[in-house]
Amino acid sequence: MLIHNDIYNMISIAQAISTVKANTNALMKTTIKTVEKAGGYILSKDIKSPINMPPFNQSAMDGYALSLHESNTYRLMGEIQAGDEHQPILKPGEAYRIFTGAAVPKTANAVVMQEKVTVEKLLIKIEGDVSINQNIRPLGEQVKYDDLALKKGTKLTPAAIGFLASLGITTVSVYKKPSIAIITTGNELVEPGTNLKYGKIYESNSKMLLSALYNLKFYDINLYNVADNYGRTVAQLKTAINENDLVIITGGISVGDYDFVGRALTELHVEELFYKVKQKPGKPLFYGKKGATQVFALPGNPAAALTCFYVYVHIALQQMMNREDLELKRVSAKSATHFLKKGDRPQFLKAIYNNGEVEILEGQSSAMQQTFALANALVFMDENAQEITIGKTVETIILPE
Numbered sequence: 001m002l003i004h005n006d007i008y009n010m011i012s013i014a015q016a017i018s019t020v021k022a023n024t025n026a027l028m029k030t031t032i033k034t035v036e037k038a039g040g041y042i043l044s045k046d047i048k049s050p051i052n053m054p055p056f057n058q059s060a061m062d063g064y065a066l067s068l069h070e071s072n073t074y075r076l077m078g079e080i081q082a083g084d085e086h087q088p089i090l091k092p093g094e095a096y097r098i099f100t101g102a103a104v105p106k107t108a109n110a111v112v113m114q115e116k117v118t119v120e121k122l123l124i125k126i127e128g129d130v131s132i133n134q135n136i137r138p139l140g141e142q143v144k145y146d147d148l149a150l151k152k153g154t155k156l157t158p159a160a161i162g163f164l165a166s167l168g169i170t171t172v173s174v175y176k177k178p179s180i181a182i183i184t185t186g187n188e189l190v191e192p193g194t195n196l197k198y199g200k201i202y203e204s205n206s207k208m209l210l211s212a213l214y215n216l217k218f219y220d221i222n223l224y225n226v227a228d229n230y231g232r233t234v235a236q237l238k239t240a241i242n243e244n245d246l247v248i249i250t251g252g253i254s255v256g257d258y259d260f261v262g263r264a265l266t267e268l269h270v271e272e273l274f275y276k277v278k279q280k281p282g283k284p285l286f287y288g289k290k291g292a293t294q295v296f297a298l299p300g301n302p303a304a305a306l307t308c309f310y311v312y313v314h315i316a317l318q319q320m321m322n323r324e325d326l327e328l329k330r331v332s333a334k335s336a337t338h339f340l341k342k343g344d345r346p347q348f349l350k351a352i353y354n355n356g357e358v359e360i361l362e363g364q365s366s367a368m369q370q371t372f373a374l375a376n377a378l379v380f381m382d383e384n385a386q387e388i389t390i391g392k393t394v395e396t397i398i399l400p401e
């Protein structure tokens with residue numbers, strides 16, 4: 001039975017966070033991605049380099065390749081452009097005009113930048129000393145053939161993608177990202193773009209959560225919508241749980257006669273890990289799992305849903321991806337606002353953080369979407385705090401953009 005009495009069954013925020021952490025694991029399913037589309041994924045296998053990088057001794061400057069000898073005057077024998085495939089042979093005292101990225105012949109042992117050279121017909125004169133191998137990027141300097149290029153577990157940043165492409169690699173094996181269901185519930189919901197009849201509101205939670213998921217680079221998302229009907233709620237949740245790694249439901253989780261989500265989850269034998277957290281907003285938050293599928297039922301109130309997403313769902317998603325930053329960054333900031341808390345639940349307050357200072361916004365109700373739209377942070381006020389005075393240091397969660 002999912003209907004609980006608040007007083008006995010609400011768990012603390014800290015307990016809820018540690019329950020999510022203890023019950024989510026890195027998703028071990030792997031997939032092959034083209035390098036272009038592998039950004040943000042984690043490598044599931046070591047990658048050995050199929051080539052030496054650079055593949056030849058490479059000039060780091062526009063200038064002259066030299067075969068060093070005693071004097072600072074060299075005879076100019078020809079030119080090597082980037083991409084040229086010929087390899088001239090230099091004798092001591094000979095020089096070739098060369099450009100950045102071009103192959104330095106094996107018989108050249110230094111490149112001097114053109115700014116240090118004066119040219120007189122076919123003779124060049126060099127100012128200052130030239131050291132052996134200067135301005136030559138040696139073959140295999142970055143990585144040698146068959147050596148480890150990137151190890152399993154490496155996050156594929158744009159730089160890593162560039163590095164793999166430079167080695168001629170076209171596909172990589174990575175850990176799959178979870179497929180995620182967003183299920184909205186409620187007879188009152190209509191799609192933006194349609195006519196709004198009396199009693200109806202525009203459905204906005206799925207757009208909001210979709211955007212938050214895109215921000216975290218999750219793109220395999222399936223959207224479902226159910227009316228307040230028990231049979232259809234059970235059927236839709238069943239499909240979503242079977243077809244996804246993580247299910248996010250919004251609405252229908254409170255105690256109203258038409259809040260069917262809790263009962264449907266019980267019927268589907270979703271293991272309840274917690275239901276109801278002592279917090280504001282987001283008290284009627286449910287977290288559970290069925291087999292390997294994680295299930296979060298977020299309250300329908302939009303600001304409650306988004307707060308729960310940032311504080312709890314975020315942890316599960318990051319952990320499933322083997323990412324390090326499970327929780328959003330928290331900083332200490334000085335409050336620019338006086339705030340009095342009502343009630344005894346810890347609160348997440350929508351706020352604007354700027355350079356060490358934070359302004360707590362008006363309109364903290366969990367239905368107030370405009371307030372959240374202005375916020376870039378949540379000030380955390382714990383159970384015992386009743387008042388925030390101006391200048392007081394407060395714990396502030398920085399929201400993703």
Ligand SMILES: Nc1nc2c(c(=O)[nH]1)N[C@H]1C(S)=C(S)[C@@H](COP(=O)(O)OP(=O)(O)OC[C@H]3O[C@@H](n4cnc5c(N)ncnc54)[C@H](O)[C@@H]3O)O[C@H]1N2
Binds near residue numbers: 203302
């Ligand atoms: N008797 C009690 N009533 C309520 C309690 C309580 O403890 N006792 N808790 C309140 C709190 S706190 C919250 S939060 C809400 C959560 O209720 P549900 O999760 O069942 O959500 P709904 O009733 O379905 O919706 C709440 C609110 O949000 C709007 N909504 C829902 N889905 C969407 C959507 N996809 N897009 C935009 N807006 C949505 C919905 O129309 C409602 O206005 O329960 C309180 N009640």
Ligand code: MOO
Binds near residue numbers: 280281283299304
């Ligand atoms: O938990 Mo509700 O989110 O306070 O509105």
